[in-house]
Amino acid sequence: MKNLIRLVIAATLLFASQHLCAQYSHQICKDAAGDDVAGKTTVASPLEDAYDVHHVKFNLKVTNTTNAISGDVTTTASVVASSLGVYAFELDTAYTIDSIYINGTTATWTDTGSLHLVNLVSALPMGATFTAHIFYRNLHTFSFFSGNVGIRCNPTFYNLFQPTTFTISEAYHACKWWPCKQSLRDKIDSVDMWVTVPDSLMAGSNGKLLATISVAPGYKRYEWKERYPIDYYLISIAVANYVDYSYYMHFTGSTDSLLIQNFVYANMPIDTVERNAIDSIGLVVDYFSTLFGRYPFWKEKYGHCRVPYGGGMENQTMTSLGYFFSEIASHELAHQWFGDNVTCSTWGDITMNEGFASYCAFLADRHFYGHDATMYYLTNFHYFVNTTIPESVYRSDTSSETVIFNSTMVYDKGAAVIHMLRYILDDDATFFSILRSYQSVLAGRNASIDDLRQLTEIYTGSTVNGINVDTFFNQWFYEQGCPRYNVRWYQSGADVWVKLIQSTSVPASVAFFRTPIEIKLKSATGDTVIKVLNDQLNQVFHFNWDRTTDTVLLDPEKWVAYRLLAVGKDSTLTVPDLSALTITVSPNPTTNKWTVNNLPIGSDLMLTDINGKVLWKRHTEEENVNISANQYPTGVYILNITNCGSRIVFRLSKF
Ligand SMILES: [Zn+2]
Missing domain, CATH: 2.60.40.3080 (Immunoglobulin-like)
Structure with a gap:
């Protein structure tokens, strides 16, 4: 009851915060101020594909006034090539590597930029398990927003933020703070994160906090353990003068509970809006659990670390978040299903993370705040219809992070297309069954847009409600543009004709979108909505309606991403001779x-x-x-x- 009351309060604040949310919406998960490194479709070296990472143990020393860190990282992996003679990994050139041990024995290595090749004394056979123990230190200090996105620090008070050192590793920045293999498809089975910090600070990270141990006068070590598979870019730390603001939520219909663990700044009280968002996130966890299957990491926790960041980053089980607003908090939470539990197979398929997270924030706000308060989400999702950008949701060009994280295509159009998939299915039970299967079948693994298509077709067959599923996925995810409509209508007695004249915004890519769409006839004495299948470029629909139509609206609920060119009366649609x-x-x-x-x-x-x-x-x-x-x-x-x-x-x- 306490949270419900707060939600009502939050709802009244929603409108006030919308403008602010919008400012951040395009920075979610990817800070525009970050540097833009070249993309790549594989790991830094094919040699990295010769091994499969099972476990990573971190032992780092961090404070909140510098992002110069030092420590050692032990990677346990097994050989998946016919043999392994060289162990390859990435670590930024800002770091000095002091020593490397392979299976406990000192090894030599060569450096080529951030790629390091360790020579094995004797090659390891396929299937052999080995450890690579790397000691390194970083004597440089990067200034805040210097471009070193991997590990950031604002050493002094900044706006609403206290001094904090934190990591943001997506997409290729893990190597800027730990020796790693940056491969989306090699999920790490488990991680131990030990972070030693001054006594006055706390360190947040992934998984469960197993212990906090005094290790030297004035220092303590936070020992976190993540037991679920985790992608390299979702491993994180955040160090500041935090206090723990935690509570438990209970899953509906179960006695199981989940720790909601938040590290917020000490001596800087969170305001009412933020407290509402934090207190409400347990309800959103429960709501998403009913939609997609239980929160994937429920045996550990979910939570947030407050960091000086213009958005949020969905680090596994502990999001790093600049501001606690419902939209961004729900977006990052949704990533725990779409992004963390099931991670995009390639950066080209990034909408499997971002399109879904954006869509889920809409689902949550619609559930808690209602229909009218959330129509603006759909308007934002459809922003791309006003453009003729010859780009697709699928990122065929992953040459840079700016291209990969295109907010208009990946976040907004991606969400719009997911909404349309739900629309063509015309059956929420099927839509959410597909998403629950996606989460359970692919748990701890990766997925592409095409995996979603295949899963959809298991439920629908090749065609659903007159729409070919393969064509739908191809046109909306991989091709470009959207329909444009010129709507003509006329009424004579009880006969109403509506003519839809469709063109497309990028005809060279898609010349015609076959789609269901709703037509709303409005009158002074009531309205009616008819759903039709637009399967011809020029198509006239005839309705019998005994009220005097004063307005015709196309797609009043914004299910379909299209651009309205014109709407008007056309007497040539009258009684045919x-x-x-x-x-x-x-x-x-x-x-x-x-x-x-x-x-x-x-x-x-x-x-x-x-x-x-x-x-x-x-x-x-x-x-x-x-x-x-x-x-x-x-x-x-x-x-x-x-x-x-x-x-x-x-x-x-x-x-
Ligand atoms: Zn995101």
Whole structure:
């Protein structure tokens, strides 16, 4: 009850904070002030693919007034190539490597920039497990926002932040603070993080805090352990004068609980909005657990470390967060499922992290704050429709982090496309079943956009509600652009026609998007919404509605990402003069069937014999209709076609 009351309070504050949230929304998980390193599709050296990392043990000494750190890191790995003669790893050139031990024996190495090659005395065979123990130190001090994104420090009070040293490793910055293999697909089975800090400070990290031990006068060591698989870029530390603001949440329908552990600044009280966001995050954990399956790391914890950062970073089990707002807090929490538990297979598939996290923040806020307060999310997701940027959600170009983390394509359009996937399924039970399968089948592993397609097709088959799933994924994730609509409408009596004229924003990529879409007819005495399948470039829909339409809205709930070019009345859509149309019936005479072509939308057909006896009737929205003649004896028949009072008659023969 306490949290629910706070949520109501938070809801009243939502509008005030929206503008501020928007400022941060495009910095979520990737700080624009960070440096922009070259991308790569593989590890720094193919030699790194010769081993599989199982465990990493950190033993670091850190304070909050400098990001110069020192320590040693032990990697336990096994050989997956036919043999391993060289152990390759990355560590930034800012560091001095003092010594390296392979299986406890001193080794020599060579340096090529940040790539280091350790010579093994004798090659290890496939399957052999080994340890690489590396001692290193960093005597340089990087200034705040210097571009050394891997490990940052603001040594003095800065805005609302206290002196803090913290790490942000996505995408290629882990090597700026520890010797590592930066491979998305080699998840580390478990991590021990030991961080020694001055007594006045605390160190937050991944997993469970097993112990805090005094190690020397004035110093203590935080010993964290992460037992779930973790990607290299999700390992983190944050060191500051923190206090622990923690509580337990309980999963609905279970006696299991989860520690929500937050390291907030001492002597700097969190304000009401922030406290609401922290206190509410347990409810969001529970809500996401009902949607996607239980919080993946529930045997450890979830929490936040406050850091001087313009957004948040979803470090596994302990997000690093600059400001506690519901949108960003939910976004980073959602990453624990989409990003941490299931990590994008390649940086090209980054929307499997960011599109989903952005979409989940919308889901959470819609659940807790309601429909009207969250329509702005969809407006933001659709921002790209105002552009003709020839880019796709899938990042075929991963040459730089700026290109990879394109907020318009990856975060916003990615979220919009996930929302559209839900729309074409037209069944939330199926949509969330797919997401729960995604989380359970791929737990602790990686996934691509195509993995999501394959999983979807297991549930839907190749086609769902008239939409080919493969085409949908191809057009919306891999191709470019969106539909553009010119909407024409007219009403005569109870007949309403709506014509959708579709063009596309990048026709060279996609010339036509087949999509369901809703049409809302508004009147002074009530509204109605009709969902149609737009499967032609120029398509007229006919509705019977006995109220006087004053406005026609396309897609009022913003399910579909499209750009509206124009909407207006068009009297040419009025009652068709059938005699002026080129309706044909062929073959005539026939032996087995007649085909009627070029019918106007919403025609009524009636076949009678020569005496007026009705043999067959149909109302159709199609342009072409087949009429079987097999069952009728040889003779003459009359086909009446009517459409809104206009009538035409054909004399047909069967022989
Ligand atoms: Zn994110």
